[in-house]
Amino acid sequence: MKNVSLDDVDHVDRAVLPIGTDYPRGQVLDWHRHRRAQFLYGATGIMVVDTPEGTWTVPPERAVLIPATTRHRVRMLEVSTRSLYIEPDAVPWWPATCTVVDVPALLRELLLAAVEFEADYGLSGREGCVVALLLHEIAALTPLPFHVAIPAAPDLAAICRAYLAAPDAGVTNAAWAARAAMSERAFTRRFRAETGQSPAVWRTRARLLAALPLLRTASVTEVSGRLGYASPAALTAAFTRAFGMPPSRFTSGHRNVG
Known part of the structure; x- marks a missing residue:
């Protein structure tokens, strides 16, 4: 059908x-x-x-x-x-x-x-x-492993969804803690309890997931710049560690042979 x-x-x-x-x-x-x-x-x-x-x-x-x-x-x-x-x-x-x-x-x-x-x-x-x-x-x-957890707490969930919509390599734990009106230590402890990851590790994974839609229309070099990586090699290394395959597998010029 x-x-x-x-x-x-x-x-x-x-x-x-x-x-x-x-x-x-x-x-x-x-x-x-x-x-x-x-x-x-x-x-x-x-x-x-x-x-x-x-x-x-x-x-x-x-x-x-x-x-x-x-x-x-x-x-x-x-x-x-x-x-x-x-x-x-x-x-x-x-x-x-x-x-x-x-x-x-x-x-x-x-x-x-x-x-x-x-x-x-x-x-x-x-x-x-x-x-x-x-x-x-x-x-x-x-x-x-193409996913990230979203905290159950509404305030933390809102922070995470906003980051997924616009990943920013310059965001810090201190900035997130301030948004939640908490100390950095308390925020980090609470975030880890909700997601099983530190905020920094979570943001790294979220940025890598954001690369996937971009790779359909842009090169690895272009995507690495847009997501704040120091070089295409840095993006490739991080992406491969996280997902077990390089980002070039997902560019428009790559034909997946399954």
């Missing part, structure tokens, strides 16, 4: 509903939730998925697993998606929080085939086998 609303087919008696949707650049799917679990694959473009607990950045040709009933919003940057909406009982192994995953070639081709099915596709024969194999392949995927 293509460009179909889930609400129009959610009643269909199928454990898995495949839907493909094309989104214009910058479209935001505001806060919402699904009764079903969702496997959200971006065939093109970048997706940024927010929940009250964190932010997940999904590079092209990757996917995010969204648990059933999770409140979330999605910002689309020229994305063509292939989604599976799945009855929770069919995937008791589904993660409890959003999870970004790579999408190997076989899974990608299965998704492309499945979104051509009608909502009431046959459960026996080819269509049923494709859907069953999709779930087997998803269960075997390894998580990717």
